[in-house]
Amino acid sequence: MPMPLRPPPIGDAKVLARYPFLPQAAEHTRGLLVENGISMDDLLSAAWLSDIRRKGDMRVKESVLHDDGIEQRSGDLSTELGRMSESLSFLYAMMVACATFDERVTARWAEGEATRADKLLGGDGVIFETIANTYLSDIQSEVMGGDTVYSIPLTDFIELCPRISGDYWRLPNRPLKDGWVEMGPSSGENSQQRLARLIKERIREDLRKRCNIRMEKIDEGFAERLSEPVGAILTILQSRATLDFDAGNATKSDWPPCMQSAIAELAMGENVNHSGRLFLAAISAALGIEQEQCASFFQGAPDFNPETTRYQIGHVYDREYTPAGCSRLKMEGRCPVSPGDDPICDRPKMKHPLSYVWWKQRNRSREEEQVDESKEETTETANP
Ligand code: SF4
Structure with a gap:
C-alpha cells in the first residue's frame, strides 16, 4: 500500500518546521520563500542566509558521518526566524545532497533525516497520529493496561517490515486481527516508538524518491554554484x-x-x-x-x-x-x-x-564479479 495520496492537512507552522520532510511542509516552505522575498539565488549565496546554509551543510555532513542519524536539535521554533531556519536548512541540505549526483550521499542523507524523524516521532504526544496517517494507509489505537497500543493494516506491515531486522518485525510474531497488525510495546519501546520505527521506512523511501526527481531537474549551472559544499561532502564520504x-x-x-x-x-x-x-x-x-x-x-x-x-x-x-x-x-x-x-x-x-x-572502483568490482561468475560456470560445465 503506497503512502496516502492526500495526507491529512497540517497548519501548525511549528510542526511543519520541526518535521520539514513532511509532504505537507513543501507548500509551507515555498510560502516562506515568497513571504520573505528569498529567491533560490539568495538561498545559495545571500550573506544574511549564511547561518541557514551552515545548518543545512551540517544536516548533510552529519548524515554522512554518523550512522545514528542527524543529531541537530531544532532551533527555537516559537520564533519565525527559528522556524525559517529549520525549514530552509532542510531545503538547502536536500539541494546539496542532490547536487552531488551521488546516490550514496542522497541515501545517507535520507537515512539521517529519517532516523532523526524516528527519534522525534517516538516522543511526540501532539501530532504523532496525524503524521502516522501521512505515511500509512490507516492506524487504529486501543488503550490496553493504561497504555495506547497501535495497530496498522496488514498491507502496510507486509510492505515495510522486511526492511527491518529482528524477531518483532516478523509477521508470525505479531498479533493479527481482522487484517490489522498489533504494534505492541517491546525491547524497552512503547507502541508509539515501535510504530515510529516503521514509519521511518516510509520517510526514507519518500525522501529518496524526492531526491531522484530533484537530481533529474538540477542543471549544470545550479550544481556549479554548490560545488564547494558538494566537494566537502564528497571528501567526508571518501574518508569513511x-x-x-x-x-x-x-x-x-x-x-x-x-x-x-x-x-x-x-x-x-x-x-x-x-x-x-x-x-x-x-x-x-x-x-x-x-x-x-x-x-x-x-x-x-x-x-x-x-x-x-x-x-x-x-x-x-x-x-x-x-x-x-x-x-x-x-x-x-x-x-x-x-x-x-x-x-x-x-x-x-x-x-x-x-x-x-x-565509479572506477564500482566498475572494477562489477567486472571482478562477472569474472568470478564465468569461472564458476566453467567449473560447473567441466564437472557436471
Ligand atoms: S579529468 Fe578530473 S576534472 Fe576532468 S572530468 Fe575527469 S575527473 Fe573531472
Missing part, C-alpha cells in the same frame, strides 16, 4: 572507510586523469600551477595517501624544496582542504580530458574527481 567505497583501497588505476596528469607533469619537471598543486595535495589527503608519498609526487618539480613541500602538504592535510571540482579544474586548465577520452569523465553527472574514483 566503513562505507561501500574504501578510499584506502583506491589503486593508482582508480585515480582520476586530472590527478594522474598533475603527477606526470611534475615528474617530467613541468611547472604545475598553484591550483594544480593544491588539488593534488588535497585529493591525495582525501584518498588517504600517506603524506610522504604525496611529497614524492612533487620531487620532479623545477622548484622542489623538500622542507617547503612537506610543510605545505602538512598544511593541506591538517586543514582537510576540499579538492576542487571538475568545473573549477576545467576553468583553471587542470582537466586533461576531452569528450570521448574517458567514459567516466564523459558521464553527464560527473562533477567531482572523487566521484571518478568511486
Whole structure:
C-alpha cells in the first residue's frame, strides 16, 4: 500500500518546521520563500542566509558521518526566524545532497533525516497520529493496561517490515486481527516508538524518491554554484572507510586523469600551477595517501624544496582542504580530458574527481564479479 495520496492537512507552522520532510511542509516552505522575498539565488549565496546554509551543510555532513542519524536539535521554533531556519536548512541540505549526483550521499542523507524523524516521532504526544496517517494507509489505537497500543493494516506491515531486522518485525510474531497488525510495546519501546520505527521506512523511501526527481531537474549551472559544499561532502564520504567505497583501497588505476596528469607533469619537471598543486595535495589527503608519498609526487618539480613541500602538504592535510571540482579544474586548465577520452569523465553527472574514483572502483568490482561468475560456470560445465 503506497503512502496516502492526500495526507491529512497540517497548519501548525511549528510542526511543519520541526518535521520539514513532511509532504505537507513543501507548500509551507515555498510560502516562506515568497513571504520573505528569498529567491533560490539568495538561498545559495545571500550573506544574511549564511547561518541557514551552515545548518543545512551540517544536516548533510552529519548524515554522512554518523550512522545514528542527524543529531541537530531544532532551533527555537516559537520564533519565525527559528522556524525559517529549520525549514530552509532542510531545503538547502536536500539541494546539496542532490547536487552531488551521488546516490550514496542522497541515501545517507535520507537515512539521517529519517532516523532523526524516528527519534522525534517516538516522543511526540501532539501530532504523532496525524503524521502516522501521512505515511500509512490507516492506524487504529486501543488503550490496553493504561497504555495506547497501535495497530496498522496488514498491507502496510507486509510492505515495510522486511526492511527491518529482528524477531518483532516478523509477521508470525505479531498479533493479527481482522487484517490489522498489533504494534505492541517491546525491547524497552512503547507502541508509539515501535510504530515510529516503521514509519521511518516510509520517510526514507519518500525522501529518496524526492531526491531522484530533484537530481533529474538540477542543471549544470545550479550544481556549479554548490560545488564547494558538494566537494566537502564528497571528501567526508571518501574518508569513511566503513562505507561501500574504501578510499584506502583506491589503486593508482582508480585515480582520476586530472590527478594522474598533475603527477606526470611534475615528474617530467613541468611547472604545475598553484591550483594544480593544491588539488593534488588535497585529493591525495582525501584518498588517504600517506603524506610522504604525496611529497614524492612533487620531487620532479623545477622548484622542489623538500622542507617547503612537506610543510605545505602538512598544511593541506591538517586543514582537510576540499579538492576542487571538475568545473573549477576545467576553468583553471587542470582537466586533461576531452569528450570521448574517458567514459567516466564523459558521464553527464560527473562533477567531482572523487566521484571518478568511486565509479572506477564500482566498475572494477562489477567486472571482478562477472569474472568470478564465468569461472564458476566453467567449473560447473567441466564437472557436471
Ligand atoms: S572530468 Fe573531472 S575527473 Fe575527469 S579529468 Fe576532468 S576534472 Fe578530473
